[in-house]
Amino acid sequence: MKFRGRTISKGYAEGEALVSSNNISFLGDVDVETGMVVADDIDIAGKSIKNKILVFPSGRGSTVGTYVLLRMKKKNTAPKAIVNVETEPIIAVGAILAEIPLIDKLTFKSELIDPLKYIKSGDYIVVNATEGWVEVNEDC
Numbered sequence: 001m002k003f004r005g006r007t008i009s010k011g012y013a014e015g016e017a018l019v020s021s022n023n024i025s026f027l028g029d030v031d032v033e034t035g036m037v038v039a040d041d042i043d044i045a046g047k048s049i050k051n052k053i054l055v056f057p058s059g060r061g062s063t064v065g066t067y068v069l070l071r072m073k074k075k076n077t078a079p080k081a082i083v084n085v086e087t088e089p090i091i092a093v094g095a096i097l098a099e100i101p102l103i104d105k106l107t108f109k110s111e112l113i114d115p116l117k118y119i120k121s122g123d124y125i126v127v128n129a130t131e132g133w134v135e136v137n138e139d140c
Contacts, residue, residue: 001108001118001135001136002133002134002135002136003106003107003108003113003115003118003133003134003135003136004106004107004108004132004133005083005103005104005105005106005107005129005132005133005134006103006104006105006132007102007103007129007130007132008084008087008092008095008096008102008103008104008129009092009095009096009099009100009101009102009129010101010129010130011081011099011100011101011127011129011130012101012126012127012128012129012130013053013080013081013101013126013127014053014080014124014125014126014127015051015052015053015080015081015124015125016052016053016121016122016123016124016125017052017053017054017055017119017120017121017122017123017124017125017136018044018047018049018052018053018054018055018079018121019044019055019056019116019119019120019121020037020042020043020044020054020055020056020057021043021056021057021116022041022042022043022044022056022057023056023057023058023059023060024037024039024042024054024056024059024060025039025059025060025061025062025065025090026059026065026066026068026069026072026091026094027061027062027064027065027068028061028062029042029060029061030049030068030072031077032068032071032072032075032077033075033077034048034050034077035048035049035050035051035072035077035078035079036048036049037049044121048077049077049078049079050076050077050078050079051079051080052079052080053079053080053081053082053083053125053127054079054081054082054083055082055083055084055115055116055119056082056084056085057084057085057086057116058084058085058086058087058088058091059084059087059088059090059091061090062090063090065090065091065094066090066091066093066094066097067094067097068094069091069094069095069097069098069100070094070097070098072098073098073099073100078098078100079100080100080101080127081100081101081102081103081127081129082095082100082101082102082103083102083103083104083106083115083119083125083127083134084102084103084104084115085104085105085114085115085116086104086105087102087104101127101128101129101130102129103127103129103132103133103134106118106134115134118136119134119136123136123137124136124137125137
């Protein structure tokens with residue numbers, strides 16, 4: 001299934017999706033050194049976002065999260081790409097600085113959809129934020 005979306009940070013990535021129904025802050029919710037989600041109140045606590053396509057509603061919290069995402073990219077612990085329901089400025093700036101593909105506001109047949117209803121953890125997905133689309137293949 002292929003969805004159109006709004007490009008926030010251009011780029012291309014493909015791989016395994018890791019999906020959270022919670023908003024995420026890169027400051028405090030994720031360990032920079034390992035990429036592990038350490039916040040107890042997030043449904044993917046104990047999982048690594050490293051080299052995953054991270055799908056979650058939006059960001060929460062501190063502006064320092066922008067720089068944490070950049071630091072994670074430099075330490076090779078960042079996600080390959082991010083898909084949000086609706087991106088907020090902290091995540092947007094962090095992804096742009098770190099050159100992590102980021103897309104939000106997905107649509108299907110011109111209707112806005114919630115990616116959390118169509119993408120599940122473990123799905124193989126392709127994010128082409130340069131052209132503005134996400135493709136989901138649940139069979140891989």
